[in-house]
């Protein structure tokens with residue numbers, strides 16, 4: 001396996017810089033080829049966007065108010081757009097001639113690398129918002145870290161996405177606060193959503209060999225280093241929402257072989273993929 | 289159209305008008321825009337509420353047939369385009385409810401009437417979307433038919449309605465193009481894809497023609513609405529225009545319009561074509577279309593399931609505005 005610093009050869013950075021100037025990514029598989037950790041990590045970031053974007057799109061036409069319907073669709077669009085960039089780069093780095101669409105539509109469940117939190121079913125709108133808030137707070141910290149990535153392509157995508165995600169967090173935090181501190185019913189629903197979803201947050205901050213390789217190469221911050229900032233945001237918002245922090249509870253996917261980052265998902269993801277991938281599977285090779 | 293069989297109230301007969309009504313009609317005849325705070329006949333207000341409300345309902349119920357395929361869109365790009373398109377329709381609903389509110393009826397009141405089955409939405413949205421080609425056919429034909437009606441309505445007499453139409457029309461041409469683009473891809477694709485495209489045209493052709501409503505050349509309601517400039521063309525005029533525009537587009541795709549009697553009539557400079565089955569149209573409007581129960585059911589469910597959310601936000605607003613109820 002090539003050593004990780006190869007990923008950030010000056011040559012490559014220069015190419016990426018050119019591409020940025022031209023507003024696109026170059027096809028430079030050679031220097032990246034055979035760097036499975038980088039490909040792996042890019043799929044984690046891209047799959048989080050894809051699966052959460054897909055979940056949000058399920059609300060379109062069914063939201064609790066027109067304004068929410070529109071706002072949720074906006075976030076879904078942002079995430080799908082980001083997923084196209086991350087998975088496009090993953091495909092490029094992988095160097096096997098696959099596209100972002102191939103990754104999205106032709107991988108099976110064990111090859112997906114999103115955290116389990118984002119594949120959780122939408123539930124009621126409160127659960128959707130809580131899931132969004134818990135993820136947005138992580139996502140924003142991650143993207144801020146990625147803006148100074150040693151890989152110019154990563155930094156480039158992050159600096160575009162960070163603006164969108166800052167707004168996502170502003171909105172989801174605001175709604176969590178207002179609903180937590182709304183009626184007795186809305187408070188109870190938000191607390192229930194929090195208790196239900198909190199055990200899926202630990203996975204976002206659990207470091208593994210891939211994460212350490214990325215951190216050593218200066219490509220991405222180590223997930224565990226994002227936790228203090230996330231904890232602070234979550235504590236502040238939950239207090240303002242008069243919700244009770246679940247405290248130290250069991251965290252799925254942080255021990256043994258489980259966890260979406262390693263391709264071990266909940267039962268829900270298979271159904272999501274069956275729906276999402278239907279046309280590509282039923283009509284192989286067709287163009288749409 | 290998005291507003292079908294709208295009953296008009298009032299009299300187009302000048303001799304029976306009050307002096308106020310005559311002055312109002314003169315303003316309309318001079319192409320002046322009527323603004324919310326200005327005097328208007330009660331019938332004008334009521335007819336507009338019905339028409340704009342029905343149009344607004346059509347936009348949000350219209351999200352559902354296409355929303356049915358967002359999670360199954362075949363590529364990331366198609367998914368994003370379709371989602372953006374359906375989101376636009378929600379936005380159109382929002383503009384139109386806001387326009388209706390300037391006439392003194394709230395969005396909640398209009399939604400209640402929709403949910404209770406007292407207000408209608410366009411018949412077209414009660415047809416199912418069975419394959420991906422239906423996303424093409426809906427954009428091409430349904431948005432295409434809507435554009436026929438909405439372009440002239442940009443010049444309608446009621447200011448807020450006219451301005452809503454101007455904003456909406458800017459987006460509608462993108463809707464129609466994305467639909468036609470899907471059709472082009474399908475027709476240039478595999479035999480299965482082409483067959484899906486033909487099947488979609490077969491199923492949506494007559495329902496699209498029904499969107500314009502039955503002939504209203506002898507309708508008093510339509511005459512009044514046209515005098516008030518809240519209806520700009522007869523249903524037959526728009527339907528003819530739609531057929532004449534669409535037939536060459538179908539031909540370009542290599543698809544056959546499912547009407548054996550369709551032919552160019554040199555003398556009238558337009559196509560002769562078969563009427564849709566109007567008994568089906570009335571049945572669909574009466575609630576007996578293939579998807580009426582699902583469509584209305586989905587809207588009612590979204591509204592009912594969202595009640596706690598809306599109440600929560602209102603309660604929060606009330607707590608944090610010094611006891612004043614800020615939310616309406």
Ligand SMILES: [Fe+2]
Nearest residue numbers: 347376377380
């Ligand atoms: Fe629309």
Ligand SMILES: [Fe+2]
Nearest residue numbers: 290347380434
């Ligand atoms: Fe429309």
Ligand SMILES: [Fe+2]
Nearest residue numbers: 377431460463
């Ligand atoms: Fe449209």
